[in-house]
Amino acid sequence: MNITLRPEIEAIGEEIIENRRHLHQHPELGLQEHNTAKFISEKLNELGLGISTGVGQTGVVALLKGGDGPCIGLRADMDGLPIQETGDVPYKSINDGVMHACGHDGHMAMLLGAAKVICGMRDQLKGTVKFIFQPAEEGRGGARFMIEDGVLGDPDVDEIYGIHLWNYQEFGTVGVQSGPVLAAADEFTITVKGKGGHGAVPHQTVDAVVVSGHLITALQTIVSRNTNPLESGVVTIGQIEGGYNFNIIADKVVLKGTARAYSEANRQMIKQRLRETCDGIGASFAAEIVLDYVDAYPPTVNSAVQSDKVSAAAGRVVGCGVQPPYMTMGGEDMAYYLQKVPGCFFFVGSAPMDREPMSVPHHCSHFDIEEQALLVGSSVWVQLVDDLLLN
Template identity: 50%
Template sequence: MFATSLSPLSVDSSRIRPKIQALQPMLVELRRRLHQRPELGFREHLTAELVSQKLQEWGIEHETGIANTGIVATITGNKPGKVLAIRADMDALPIQEENDVPYRSQHDGVMHACGHDGHAAIALSTAYYLSEHRDDFAGTVKIIFQPAEEGPGGAKPMIEAGVLQNPQVDGIIGLHLWNNLPLGTVGVRTGALMAATEGFRCTIQGKGGHGAIPHQTVDSILVSAHIVTALQTIVARNVSPLESAVVTVGELHAGKALNVIADTAFLTGTVRYFNPVLGELIPQRIEQIIAGICQSHGATYQLDYKRLYPPVINDAKMAELVRSVAEGVVETPIGIVPECQTMGGEDMSFFLQAVPGCYFFLGSANVEKELAYPHHHPRFNFDETALEMGVEIFVRCVEIFCRVED
């Protein structure tokens, strides 16, 4: 329903508490400052400097330099309770921005084209609100500002650095501003939300020769063509039709002349799936297919298969927490979108493997304001009204999750 119509739903401001509504100008200012100075993974020095500067200004305890540019802020309520982590990514993409806005990127060839500037602004403002209202929540909140989500991945090194310990985190939440959903909606579901992200590179070695004398050669292009076609049978014939998976060959390079049979071909591809069981089946079948075709043609191969991010799988109780909170913020039932899976990947998955948690989508598209370009597009932008909605949802989750029931 929302894939074709991204007109915003009505946003009831009465569902957002006045003290959070009052933060909207700060949210917009922070987001736009971050947007103007985008940085690639593990190079978020200016971003981290701004985050740390604000936390210090507000008197919020925090640690910097985790996994190079990561930051963890800790805010403790005035009553004992559980520990909830909130994760926000900070990095940008190697894209030249085409938006004609006063806050456009000042860094040539780098752009916040996926909403991470908004994620950091929401998390930072959530930290500010909680620090000013410690009597209103129990327990402890750890806000994780993570580098390098777009690659090569900052979640795993932050976990290895101990960000989920001291104190030990009981649950974790995070959001993604999502231009595939209109403003006024929240996409939340139990189980798999986003797919595993894996990739492969393969070199096919044949025997070159004259294009007019093919019987003296082993044609690496012909071998590669058979491989590309055969790889599509994995999803079609080895994966249950009740499951979702993708095997895509994105690159194929070979040859330099029209009358020369190329001795070497190079191809790369990506693999996506939701069910972790497929993480063993698909790479096994990829190698079997490549090996079999190469053997039948007299070619050899070298295959490099990399597991990047596992699937994003939400805990049932944590997803129910987010859904119940979101129902108090957006118009129900139409504002809650449970069927919102995507084959996109996210290294939030590593946090969700470590502790129970929920990652959810916060609708941010508004076609009426021409704010509906897709993620990773050079004109990506979003309706900033979503920022205060994100803070409200985070704060409500803290207030409910961290309290200790009598």
């Protein structure tokens, strides 16, 4: 491991870690990040930055104006998760049932640290930096609210970047890749409507349980038979509910699931095949099957040029630790910005060095990070702005 932190970041390393611990101790759920927003606003105010609050409900945006060059957006998300923290750390959450179990506390701390250092470059900046603190990444799609509130305009953001701390990667690595890095994460509910009756008189019924069994089996072929084997997709039925008792034929079964894809084309294909399979199985068994499909986050797709810029900046910090990211089919609302503005969402390896690899996955109740990774992330932020706006 060969890490070269930016010296200005190293100098405020303790402060960055302190800020992360404060935020970790005081997590708030999506769109309720009032104290979080207040904390961030105060820190940014101290830097003399012009700030807007209440953007996308609880978001905070700060603008650092330099020359007439491009406007670069740097984004951190702010929300915690509805999880009771079980880990044994001195900075354990004091908000019952709420926890920063995804690393968003670290995302904010890294961007605050970088903002402080970048403010020191103010006089030499050839362009503008927009610091974007966004609420409600975990499911509510806070990015959309911020975009509706004009976060990408006045001045127009030319390029946008985002970091996720990533416990699936070793400390000292930065995962960067052009193209899709996270998946579309849609939700669906299927209601199978049959005709109930006595368990011993099946011929007068349409058994919603049997129909559901065929449907679940048929849905497996969307990935195994309809998806190009060189692409990725997921169709998961995560919940099934129906029936009354052992001797009653069920008139209704409700199934809930999620569909994942890395491309819009694959996403549309899955959606269409879901609909066709529901209709076809329904027709075969004389049942009515209703599909309610909800488009959630689109795929997170990085631009080639901006990914190269991140690779170069990250290379200055972690050397050959720049690598393709550990891929999952999770979703991220960073995707909404990347649909409008070219940019790159990248991953800073944060697996704690003193624990078993993969022993503290994201969204688990004892989630924790390697705090030195905060200095790596902050250094990459500063290096990126240095590369883009100073030279």
